[in-house]
Amino acid sequence: MASTSLCAANPSASQSLRKVPGFVENKTTQCSFSIESILGLEQKKDGIAAAKPHRPWMDACTNLVLGDDNNPHLQIPVVSYDNSLFHANSNPVQEEKVLKCDKYFSVTERLSFKRELSWYRGRRPRTAFTRNQIEVLENVFKMNSYPGIDIREELARKLDLDEDRIQIWFQNRRAKLKRSHRESQFLMVKNNFTSSLLE
Amino acid sequence: MASTSLCAANPSASQSLRKVPGFVENKTTQCSFSIESILGLEQKKDGIAAAKPHRPWMDACTNLVLGDDNNPHLQIPVVSYDNSLFHANSNPVQEEKVLKCDKYFSVTERLSFKRELSWYRGRRPRTAFTRNQIEVLENVFKMNSYPGIDIREELARKLDLDEDRIQIWFQNRRAKLKRSHRESQFLMVKNNFTSSLLE
DNA sequence: TTTTAATATAATTTG
DNA sequence: CAAATTATATTAAT
Numbered sequence: 313m314a315s316t317s318l319c320a321a322n323p324s325a326s327q328s329l330r331k332v333p334g335f336v337e338n339k340t341t342q343c344s345f346s347i348e349s350i351l352g353l354e355q356k357k358d359g360i361a362a363a364k365p366h367r368p369w370m371d372a373c374t375n376l377v378l379g380d381d382n383n384p385h386l387q388i389p390v391v392s393y394d395n396s397l398f399h400a401n402s403n404p405v406q407e408e409k410v411l412k413c414d415k416y417f418s419v420t421e422r423l424s425f426k427r428e429l430s431w432y433r434g435r436r437p438r439t440a441f442t443r444n445q446i447e448v449l450e451n452v453f454k455m456n457s458y459p460g461i462d463i464r465e466e467l468a469r470k471l472d473l474d475e476d477r478i479q480i481w482f483q484n485r486r487a488k489l490k491r492s493h494r495e496s497q498f499l500m501v502k503n504n505f506t507s508s509l510l511e
Numbered sequence: 512m513a514s515t516s517l518c519a520a521n522p523s524a525s526q527s528l529r530k531v532p533g534f535v536e537n538k539t540t541q542c543s544f545s546i547e548s549i550l551g552l553e554q555k556k557d558g559i560a561a562a563k564p565h566r567p568w569m570d571a572c573t574n575l576v577l578g579d580d581n582n583p584h585l586q587i588p589v590v591s592y593d594n595s596l597f598h599a600n601s602n603p604v605q606e607e608k609v610l611k612c613d614k615y616f617s618v619t620e621r622l623s624f625k626r627e628l629s630w631y632r633g634r635r636p637r638t639a640f641t642r643n644q645i646e647v648l649e650n651v652f653k654m655n656s657y658p659g660i661d662i663r664e665e666l667a668r669k670l671d672l673d674e675d676r677i678q679i680w681f682q683n684r685r686a687k688l689k690r691s692h693r694e695s696q697f698l699m700v701k702n703n704f705t706s707s708l709l710e
Numbered sequence: 711t712t713t714t715a716a717t718a719t720a721a722t723t724t725g
Numbered sequence: 726c727a728a729a730t731t732a733t734a735t736t737a738a739t
Contacts, residue, residue, distance in 0.1 A: 434717095435715095435716065435717075435736085435737075435738090436715080436716060436717090437715095437738090438714085438715050438716075438737080438738050438739075439715065439716090440715090440738095440739085441715090458731090477715085480715065480716065480717095481714095481715080483716095483731080483732080483733095484714060484715065484716085485714095486731085486732080487714095487732075487733070488713090488714080490732085490733090634720095634721065634722080634731090634732065634733090635720085635721060635722090636720095636721095636733095637719085637720050637721075637732075637733055637734070638720065638721090639720090639734080640720090657726090676720090679720070679721065679722095680719095680720080682726075682727080683719065683720065683721085684719095685726090685727080686727070686728075686729095687718090687719080689727085689728095712739095713738100713739085714737100714738085714739090715736100715737090715738080715739100716735100716736080716737085716738095717734100717735080717736075717737100718733100718734090718735085718736100719732100719733090719734090719735105720731100720732080720733080720734095721730100721731080721732075721733095722729100722730080722731070722732090723728100723729085723730075723731095724727100724728085724729085724730100725726105725727095725728095
């Protein structure tokens with residue numbers, strides 16, 4: 313998350329954004345729109361609500377790679393998810409997205425191809441935690457299921473994971489715990505209730 | 512008809528301390544920042560004063576009622592996401608159909624029971640907006656991302672939602688816009704930077 | 711099939 | 726109200 317430091321300047325950048333009329337200032341209470349007109353499907357087919365998927369891990373990557381000649385090459389983002397371009401090339405398990413469509417595929421190739429696909433669909437490749445990572449995470453979780461940023465960072469360092477992975481892991485872990493609690497509670501209530509009916 | 516509510520809609524006292532949902536016992540809110548110390552089993556308990564949470568939507572709650580026979584019946588509000596199709600009807604929270612509780616629980620019952628429980632855990636059940644509701648909200652948002660109370664009320668009426676839901680929706684929507692704005696700015700700066708390296 | 715990492719977004723809390 | 730978090734419903738990878 314430390315990335316935004318680059319964001320500071322470049323005013324020209326914001327100009328080329330479609331739509332987005334700086335939403336903080338104009339409160340446009342003047343706009344005469346009726347809900348009926350909207351319900352009546354007044355379609356302004358302009359920019360459909362910038363449904364930009366959130367792909368934070370892509371921010372860290374760059375299209376720049378060094379070739380064998382030690383010269384930079386720009387790798388063109390090939391992707392089409394919706395109509396946006398996404399570029400890969402970065403992160404843990406890294407594969408090249410230059411699709412060489414010339415032969416048939418080994419198991420390994422097929423695997424990475426699958427990973428490619430999911431990549432292009434815009435989803436972060438699923439992280440496979442090691443047994444040790446899980447163990448540590450579980451131990452920490454036992455003591456504190458809401459670790460603050462400092463603990464998460466420390467964990468990230470020690471376990472060699474992104475802090476983001478840690479945070480997500482804790483989120484999912486809490487959800488899991490809650491699920492199991494709910495289930496046992498349900499059973500308890502159900503049993504209590506059921507037996508109360510039998511008395 | 513002559514039902515008497517046994518269930519005061521109040522999960523009294525309860526959890527809902529800041530950051531300490533009730534399903535895990537008291538947790539350290541103040542942490543010492545070393546994983547070693549955590550792994551080394553440092554436990555620390557501190558009671559935090561509970562404040563009564565604001566749960567306005569619980570006021571309508573009546574689950575356990577006495578029937579005419581003076582026996583308890585469990586009334587389970589059933590959310591109809593409609594098992595049939597994926598659309599239509601909104602407002603899961605509001606439309607309640609009563610299931611008479613007998614011996615066993617169907618999958619549907621179980622589900623809604625679980626929802627009940629989470630309800631009592633203190634959080635409003637997540638509202639699932641319909642496609643149409645979203646569409647209208649998005650359209651309004653395009654024109655005015657800060658609708659006043661009157662517009663919100665009107666929307667609420669037309670979309671059959673609480674005005675509160677509308678308000679929250681707009682808040683979240685503004686946050687989303689802002690986020691995406693930030694992100695595209697970042698990407699642009701990044702790309703500018705990258706291509707400047709190629710010149 | 712089951713579990714769970716990842717995503718999107720509704721709800722809550724703070725200031 | 727915005728910002729930051731948290732919860733949760735889904736989706737999809739394994």
